Amino acid sequence: MRRIVAAIFFLCLLAGTVAGIQIVEFCPDPYQPGDPDEYLMLEGTGLLDGYVISDGEGGYRFPPGTRIDGRLVVARSGAAFEQAHGYLPDFETEERTPAVPDVIPNGNLLMANRADELLLYHGTTLVQQVAWPADVRPREGQIHYLVDGVWDPRPLFIGQSRFEPATFEGVAVTAFVAPDCSYEVFSDTVAGAERDILVNVYEFTDSKMAEDLIRARERGVNVTVLIEGGPVGGISAEGRAVAGALNRSGIPVSSMTTTDAAHAKYRFDHAKYLVVDGNTVLLGSENFKPDGYPEPGLRGNRGWGVRLEHPGLAGYFVKVFLHDVAGGDIVPVEGTAAEPGTSWSSTYRVEFAPCRADGARVTPVISPDTSFLVLGLIDGAGESIAIEQAYITNETGTVLNPYLAAAINASRRGVSVRVLLDSAWFNIEDTADNDEMVDVINRIATAEGLPLEARLVDLEANNLVKAHNKGVIVDDRAVLVSSINWNANSPAFNREAGVIIEHPAIAAYYLAVFDDDWNAADEAGAAGIHRFDRLKPVFAVCIIAALGVLYLYRSRRT
Incomplete structure (x- = not known):
């Protein structure tokens, strides 16, 4: 009985992970020359085993046993990303920043500035796809972000705040x-x-x-x-x-x-x-x-x-x-x-x-x-x-x-x-x-x-x-x-x-x-009114x- 419950729990957790993990933010065209600080952000909870991120030409996966609990950032260069954002990413794809672990590449994923796409796979299942300029309007320095299933509720640029309404x-x-x-x-x-x-x-x-x-x-x-x-x-x-x-x-x-x-x-x-x-x-x-x-x-x-x-x-x-x-x-x-x-x-x-x-x-x-x-x-x-x-x-x-x-x-x-x-x-x-x-x-x-x-x-x-x-x-x-x-x-x-x-x-x-x-x-x-008399x-x-x-x-x- 315990084995059955455990199996059901594992399957539910796996299903929830597959449905919940998604790309919620990316910046293909940042301000630094050559775009070494381009990045994307995942959100969700669970193991990333079996997940692959691709642009249709190259891609990468995560080291076995990698877990996500909230948000996780992958940048081309950890040092460049830190210069632009003030903190190190969780992973990097190209550079060798000692404090930042590497993803496992399969080809070279470089986000083109004007037109490209990101594909998130779990095994052979396409979980998510976002393309530009079809889904978002590309612009230098702009961070594309997802809220309640909608991309870019407003233009958001590197360094800008994200204050919520308050009364x-x-x-x-x-x-x-x-x-x-x-x-x-x-x-x-x-x-x-x-x-x-x-x-x-x-x-x-x-x-x-x-x-x-x-x-x-x-x-x-x-x-x-x-x-x-x-x-x-x-x-x-x-x-x-x-x-x-x-x-x-x-x-x-x-x-x-x-x-x-x-x-x-x-x-x-x-x-x-x-x-x-x-x-x-x-x-x-x-x-x-x-x-x-x-x-x-x-x-x-x-x-x-x-x-x-x-x-x-x-x-x-x-x-x-x-x-x-x-x-x-x-x-x-x-x-x-x-x-x-x-x-x-x-x-x-x-x-x-x-x-x-x-x-x-x-x-x-x-x-x-x-x-x-x-x-x-x-x-x-x-x-x-x-x-x-x-x-x-x-x-x-x-x-x-x-x-x-x-x-x-x-x-x-x-x-x-x-x-x-x-x-x-x-x-x-x-x-x-x-x-x-x-x-x-x-x-x-x-x-x-x-x-x-x-x-x-x-x-x-x-x-x-x-x-x-x-x-x-x-x-x-x-x-x-x-x-x-x-x-x-x-x-x-x-x-x-x-x-x-x-x-x-x-x-x-x-x-x-x-x-x-x-x-x-x-x-x-x-007539007869002098408005500065009072x-x-x-x-x-x-x-x-x-x-x-x-x-x-x-x-x-x-």
């Missing part, structure tokens, strides 16, 4: 906007730091923001700064002067860029956030530049920002930062000895003060890992969507940007959709930019009779340098504050950072700012929403 309850939120009160909140946040500040920002050229960080360092706070190493136009003279001033104070400044050791993880490190004391996150649409964080009373961009207080949420962003600041693509920035300059700006009448609310539900949106959450936000709209973007570009001349397409589809089911785009000269000078996009959207609305409208921001009427925002408000309840531009590159290939905030008071705050921008031209042209009643909005609507909001969630 945090009970977050204290301070909403703010540029140019009105962005610097006020930044300066207050840095002044409250006691232990450490982690900064990741695309461009850092603002001398006063640098001085705030230097004062924090002088009182014993550890400050670390990461910037993009190759922004459009390169790191400016002002950026190198700021880096020099920070370095002289003992603050290390690094950049993400392609080096001899590693290819840059992302096309651009376009995020704009900081983490303070593992408890507070400040992020938004604006770079650390005078137009993004002007002192109160000075003109600047229209941008949205938010300060979030919650240890779990901050811990999530700490993990993102620590991942991005590590690797061979991170190098020190050579700052200059020049003193950072102070840029001149015209005056601006402050209209919006910060708005604080407690008890928010917050979901980080990290590109490219979880940028699909933006589509989910738009698709979930039932009543209204307000979109304010620096610009929107289509995938091709005929295929709409997927975020815009989702918003238009929402209007087709009766959701009221408003789209507001920047009108600075560089966003309207060409034949296919914001003014043409507004026309495309409005023609769709007219042709189909949709509750959909697009406008250009009237910068002169609202006394703004440009609209640099990347925000969305849904159903007066949820808001996206982010650095994600609506183009093909930003959500799929950049490192971006944002959050979806669910709280009616915060939604009401940003909606008031959006409405002010939406109606700017009408207000400016109305301070918008934002405090009243926050107080009423916090005391009234918040009660209803919490009641719905319980």
Whole structure:
């Protein structure tokens, strides 16, 4: 009887092993010359006896008795793979790295970059086959990976993170906007730091923001700064002067860029956030530049920002930062000895003060890992969507940007959709930019009779340098504050950072700012009305929403 049970158990285990072991990841075209770091990954549990991996021309099997328990990596060169990924593979096929065992080859398996296939056999049974370009789209540096039977849910490149969605309850939120009160909140946040500040920002050229960080360092706070190493136009003279001033104070400044050791993880490190004391996150649409964080009373961009207080949420962003600041693509920035300059700006009448609310539900949106959450936000709209973007570009001349397409589809089911785009000269000078996009959207609305409208921001009427925002408000309840531009590159290939905030008071705050921008031209042209003669009643909005609507909001969630 025991022998029968044992035999049945063995057969079940064997059957489960045959069904469960599969190729879940491979990279045929990595960045190193000659591709010595190409690899594949198996996943499953059990003995690998009888398994063969082939490309139809060559192949290999594993030494007798080899077991897999989870994941197992086979690379051409152990040393090259370690250089690219930071750890040694389990097996190698060509090199003789002492710490890495060899497979047993049968011919030479080399994954071609443009077109090839991988075949996994168990005995004479073909267990799995994946071919490119039939099953995956080949691209240099791309890791092809399998999730729930689907190859490449998103583009994934060597060195990039794989953060999963997470939501945090009970977050204290301070909403703010540029140019009105962005610097006020930044300066207050840095002044409250006691232990450490982690900064990741695309461009850092603002001398006063640098001085705030230097004062924090002088009182014993550890400050670390990461910037993009190759922004459009390169790191400016002002950026190198700021880096020099920070370095002289003992603050290390690094950049993400392609080096001899590693290819840059992302096309651009376009995020704009900081983490303070593992408890507070400040992020938004604006770079650390005078137009993004002007002192109160000075003109600047229209941008949205938010300060979030919650240890779990901050811990999530700490993990993102620590991942991005590590690797061979991170190098020190050579700052200059020049003193950072102070840029001149015209005056601006402050209209919006910060708005604080407690008890928010917050979901980080990290590109490219979880940028699909933006589509989910738009698709979930039932009543209204307000979109304010620096610009929107289509995938091709005929295929709409997927975020815009989702918003238009929402209007087709009766959701009221408003789209507001920047009108600075560089966003309207060409034949296919914001003014043409507004026309495309409005023609769709007219042709189909949709509750959909697009406008250009009237910068002169609202006394703004440009609209640099990347925000969305849904159903007066949820808001996206982010650095994600609506183009093909930003959500799929950049490192971006944002959050979806669910709280009616915060939604009401940003909606008031959006409405002010939406109606700017009408207000400016109305006879006898001088729109800068008053301070918008934002405090009243926050107080009423916090005391009234918040009660209803919490009641719905319980």
